[in-house]
Amino acid sequence: MANDTKERILAAALEMFSQNGYAGTNIRELSASLGLVKSGVYKHYESKETIWNALLDQMIAYYGEHFGSPERLPPVPDTPEGLVTMTMQMVNFTVHDEKVVMTRKVLTLEQFRDDRARELATKHFLTGLTEMFTRIFTGMMEKGLLRKDDPEMLAFAYTAPISALIHLCDREPEKTEDAIRQIEAFSRHFIATYGMN
Amino acid sequence: MANDTKERILAAALEMFSQNGYAGTNIRELSASLGLVKSGVYKHYESKETIWNALLDQMIAYYGEHFGSPERLPPVPDTPEGLVTMTMQMVNFTVHDEKVVMTRKVLTLEQFRDDRARELATKHFLTGLTEMFTRIFTGMMEKGLLRKDDPEMLAFAYTAPISALIHLCDREPEKTEDAIRQIEAFSRHFIATYGMN
DNA sequence: TTGACGAGTGACCTTTCGATCACTATACTA
DNA sequence: TAGTATAGTGATCGAAAGGTCACTCGTCAA
Numbered sequence: 261m262a263n264d265t266k267e268r269i270l271a272a273a274l275e276m277f278s279q280n281g282y283a284g285t286n287i288r289e290l291s292a293s294l295g296l297v298k299s300g301v302y303k304h305y306e307s308k309e310t311i312w313n314a315l316l317d318q319m320i321a322y323y324g325e326h327f328g329s330p331e332r333l334p335p336v337p338d339t340p341e342g343l344v345t346m347t348m349q350m351v352n353f354t355v356h357d358e359k360v361v362m363t364r365k366v367l368t369l370e371q372f373r374d375d376r377a378r379e380l381a382t383k384h385f386l387t388g389l390t391e392m393f394t395r396i397f398t399g400m401m402e403k404g405l406l407r408k409d410d411p412e413m414l415a416f417a418y419t420a421p422i423s424a425l426i427h428l429c430d431r432e433p434e435k436t437e438d439a440i441r442q443i444e445a446f447s448r449h450f451i452a453t454y455g456m457n
Numbered sequence: 458m459a460n461d462t463k464e465r466i467l468a469a470a471l472e473m474f475s476q477n478g479y480a481g482t483n484i485r486e487l488s489a490s491l492g493l494v495k496s497g498v499y500k501h502y503e504s505k506e507t508i509w510n511a512l513l514d515q516m517i518a519y520y521g522e523h524f525g526s527p528e529r530l531p532p533v534p535d536t537p538e539g540l541v542t543m544t545m546q547m548v549n550f551t552v553h554d555e556k557v558v559m560t561r562k563v564l565t566l567e568q569f570r571d572d573r574a575r576e577l578a579t580k581h582f583l584t585g586l587t588e589m590f591t592r593i594f595t596g597m598m599e600k601g602l603l604r605k606d607d608p609e610m611l612a613f614a615y616t617a618p619i620s621a622l623i624h625l626c627d628r629e630p631e632k633t634e635d636a637i638r639q640i641e642a643f644s645r646h647f648i649a650t651y652g653m654n
Numbered sequence: 655t656t657g658a659c660g661a662g663t664g665a666c667c668t669t670t671c672g673a674t675c676a677c678t679a680t681a682c683t684a
Numbered sequence: 685t686a687g688t689a690t691a692g693t694g695a696t697c698g699a700a701a702g703g704t705c706a707c708t709c710g711t712c713a714a
Contacts, residue, residue, distance in 0.1 A: 265661075279569065284480035286701060299704080300662045308702065369566060371628050372476065378628055386621055413646050416639075420618035424583055431568050431575055442613075449610050453650065462691075483671060496674080497692045505672065 266304045268294055270318060273311050278362035281369040282312055316376050319363055323380060327388050334392075336399030340451045343400070347447050348440070351422065355429045355436060364430055385427075389419035407454050418450055463501045465491055467515060470508050475559035478566040479509055513573050516560055520577060524585050531589075533596030537648040540597070544644045545637070548619065552626045552633060561627055582624075586616035604651050615647055 272293050276285040287308055291298045305311045326332060334350070337343045354360050367381040393415035400406040406414070425439040425446075469490050473482040484505055488495045502508045523529060531547070534540045551557050564578040590612035597603040603611070622636040622643075 281478055281480055281566070281570075283478055284570075287703085288701080296661095297663055298702085299664075302703070303661060306703090365569060369478070369569070372562060372566070373478075373481075381628060382625060386625060410646070413643065417614065417618055417643065417646070420621040421614055424617040424620060428579060428583060431578060446610065446614065449607070449614070484673085485671080493691095494693060495672085496694075499673070500691060503673090 265294075265296075265300075269301055269304055269311065270315050273315050274359070274362050274366065277312070277315065277369070278365035282308075282373065312374075315366075316374070316380070319366070320376065320380055322363075323383065323388075327383075327392065330395070333395055336396055336403065337405070338403070340405055340455045343396075343405075343451060344444065344447045347422070348444055351426065351440060351443050355426060355440065361430060364426075368427075368430070385423055386420070389423060390415045393419050404456055407456055409454065414454060418447075421446055462491075462493075462497075466498055466501055466508065467512050470512050471556070471559050471563065474509070474512065474566070475562035479505075479570070509571075512563075513571070513577070516563070517573065517577055519560075520580065520585075524580075524589070527592070530592055533593055533600065534602070535600070537602055537652045540593075540602075540648060541641065541644045544619070545641055548623065548637060548640050552623060552637065558627060561623075565624075565627070582620055583617070586620060587612045590616050601653055604653055606651065611651060615644075618643055 269290070272290050273285070276290050276293070285308075287301055288298050291301045294301075301311075305314065334346055337346055364384060367377055367384055370377040371381040372378070390412065394412045397406055397411040397414050397418075401408055401411060422443050425443050429436045429439050466487070469487050470482070473487050473490070482505075484498055485495050488498045491498075498508075502511065531543055534543055561581060564574055564581055567574040568578040569575070587609065591609045594603055594608040594611050594615075598605055598608060619640050622640050626633045626636050
């Protein structure tokens with residue numbers, strides 16, 4: 261039960277930090293959103309900064325569990341169309357899952373202030389995706405689905421535009437449908453360019 | 458002289474907002490950085506929000522002057538290598554010019570809070586670049602320098618990865634040199650893929 | 655049954671924030 | 685020269701911020 265409230269505080273913190281940033285969030289509102297009074301929160305965390313660090317711990321752990329290990333990799337597609345399908349599944353998840361969206365927003369807002377946020381932001385937005393698709397594209401090249409080329413360069417060229425459109429969805433959610441269509445069109449164009457048919 | 462101080466306040470605001478965000482900035486520090494006392498600032502702007510709006514006005518005007526009009530377009534390169542050269546010139550400017558860097562940071566930090574910042578962020582980070590290179594690539598295709606393809610799609614595929622690395626420079630300035638090298642490699646790879654030689 | 659513990663409350667503290675105002679010094683104008 | 689406008693000062697204000705503390709109440713173990 262104590263643990264439950266601790267978790268609920270972190271969830272509320274994620275929500276408020278993602279909307280108003282760390283500096284723009286106050287403990288009173290955060291507590292109120294949980295039906296608590298300010299001092300109740302301080303029974304579980306000794307300061308605002310402690311909450312922030314615990315939240316970051318959680319985000320880092322989550323990232324490590326879900327994207328950090330090579331064995332968690334999505335399977336290498338068997339057809340060019342399989343790449344589109346897999347991409348769209350990942351995109352739909354990452355754009356619609358509230359926790360993931362809020363995590364990206366927090367990292368965006370705090371990347372210049374907190375070193376760990378900075379580091380995680382680079383992983384989330386850039387290197388993590390590139391590494392993941394480097395492996396996938398290497399596999400696709402071995403299967404003869406992709407033109408032989410520098411897989412890392414292709415992964416970067418593939419993921420960065422998609423990442424840009426995901427950021428657009430975070431910033432202007434009403435453009436989400438358009439952005440998703442654009443991602444699919446881009447994915448097909450990528451295959452038309454680098455595929456082996 | 459009044460005007461001078463007004464401008465200096467905006468410059469200081471850009472600096473502080475880009476480092477600490479709007480909510481994380483206080484007027485005392487801002488004033489002190491100008492050798493003023495807080496109430497001196499209020500002689501020129503009636504509130505913190507007024508400063509913010511004036512700064513946004515300025516950023517929007519600056520963007521309109523420098524990137525908004527088609528006649529401001531860089532010339533269409535005459536060779537594939539010309540694209541690399543032009544790209545690297547633009548990148549070097551945008552990554553090293555302090556005002557431009559701070560503008561991007563401010564837009565990054567306030568994009569979820571302020572509608573005008575949201576809109577300008579999308580232009581800065583996405584649509585503006587795409588539009589600009591759509592025209593350039595259309596011209597290059599007419600000159601026979603680029604494979605005939607959807608110029609808008611190519612522009613997006615070209616600018617989004619570059620934009621991602623520019624964001625990396627903003628976030629982790631110590632990686633700037635690497636990022637610039639990576640941009641150049643990407644630019645050459647792009648030409649190797651879509652060029653007509 | 656009792657005693658200890660832990661979650662949550664409400665009053666309170668200190669600091670900091672944005673903002674105001676009476677005032678001064680300077681520079682320009684009639 | 686007298687008068688006025690203006691940039692800047694320093695004291696002050698009320699609100700809001702983060703944080704503390706004595707206390708209550710329910711749960712559970714001895």
